Amino acid sequence: KAGVTQTPRYLIKTRGQQVTLSCSPISGHRSVSWYQQTPGQGLQFLFEYFSETQRNKGNFPGRFSGRQFSNSRSEMNVSTLELGDSALYLCASSPGQGPYEQYFGPGTRLTVT
Amino acid sequence: SQQGEEDPQALSIQEGENATMNCSYKTSINNLQWYRQNSGRGLVHLILIRSNEREKHSGRLRVTLDTSKKSSSLLITASRAADTASYFCATDVAGGTSYGKLTFGQGTILTVHP
Numbered sequence: 001k002a003g004v005t006q007t008p009r010y011l012i013k014t015r016g017q018q019v020t021l022s023c024s025p026i027s028g029h030r031s032v033s034w035y036q037q038t039p040g041q042g043l044q045f046l047f048e049y050f051s052e053t054q055r056n057k058g059n060f061p062g063r064f065s066g067r068q069f070s071n072s073r074s075e076m077n078v079s080t081l082e083l084g085d086s087a088l089y090l091c092a093s094s095p096g097q098g099p100y101e102q103y104f105g106p107g108t109r110l111t112v113t
Numbered sequence: 114s115q116q117g118e119e120d121p122q123a124l125s126i127q128e129g130e131n132a133t134m135n136c137s138y139k140t141s142i143n144n145l146q147w148y149r150q151n152s153g154r155g156l157v158h159l160i161l162i163r164s165n166e167r168e169k170h171s172g173r174l175r176v177t178l179d180t181s182k183k184s185s186s187l188l189i190t191a192s193r194a195a196d197t198a199s200y201f202c203a204t205d206v207a208g209g210t211s212y213g214k215l216t217f218g219q220g221t222i223l224t225v226h227p
Contacts, residue, residue: 004155033213042220043201048213055212088153094213101146102215104155 001026004093004105012111018079021108025072025093032074033102034066037088046089049074050096078110086112119202119218127226132189134221136202137182143205145178146215147187150199159187159200164207192225199223 005024013019025032033056034046045058049068066076072093078085088109092102120135138145144163148156162169162178162185169176175188189196199222203215 031213033215035215035217043203043217045214045216050212056214058214090155092156096213101158101161102156102213103158104148106155107153109153 001028004091004103006089006091006105006108008108009106010109010111012113013081014113015081015083017081018077019081019110020075020077021089021091021110023074023076023091023093023105025074025091026103029093029095029103030072031094031096031100032068032072033092033094034074034076035090035092036060037090037107038086043090046076081112083112086110119200119221121221122219123222123224125224125226126192128192128194130192130225132192132196132223132225134187134200134202134223135184136186136218137184138202138204138216138218139183140204141207142180143207145176145185146203146205147174147176147185148201148203148217150201150220152198156201189223192223194225194227197223197225 007022031050033048037043048056052068063079068074088107090107092104094100094102118137146161147159150156160171160176173190178185199220201220202218
């Protein structure tokens with residue numbers, strides 16, 4: 001099976017802009033989780049989607065949002081970008097029935113200038 | 114906030130030696146997982162241990178879990194240069210709506226010298 005794919009891999013944006021990141025899970029996986037990784041805060045959970053529904057959300061401002069489509073592909077959007085949003089954004093998929101391991105994509109490196 | 118604390122933060126060893134990393138966490142868990150990350154890339158799942166298990170093996174990896182002490186350890190035996198990476202423990206917190214949420218420790222940076 002193909003692994004989790006994320007596009008784009010690298011992105012440079014300016015403060016105030018918005019950005020959309022995409023994640024395609026492993027075929028058959030219905031759960032997609034998103035994480036932000038920074039040197040200071042480490043890996044932090046953003047949100048999780050299962051069958052197009054957000055089941056869980058981390059402690060991030062409303063500028064961070066996401067959605068999931070009927071084919072389980074997911075997107076996350078960050079509006080009004082701030083310098084502190086510069087990070088590696090990782091998505092992970094799993095079958096959705098716990099307990100389960102998560103399969104991570106290579107990440108999208110976002111730089112905000 | 115981080116659920117787990119990992120120790121040591123960095124570990125440097127020679128090829129062939131064993132590497133041991135420790136993880137402590139704060140709340141009750143369903144399971145604990147270990148992941149590896151190479152140079153800011155995606156995470157690779159290594160092993161999952163459930164809360165009712167005490168030890169698990171996978172190849173050169175051995176994981177222990179002590180729920181009374183809220184701690185886990187990862188042992189990599191006969192390490193290789195290719196094991197050089199960051200290692201993270203992640204917990205699936207029990208109770209509530211923990212769907213799809215793993216809480217990660219800060220990680221241990223392992224360097225294996227040839």
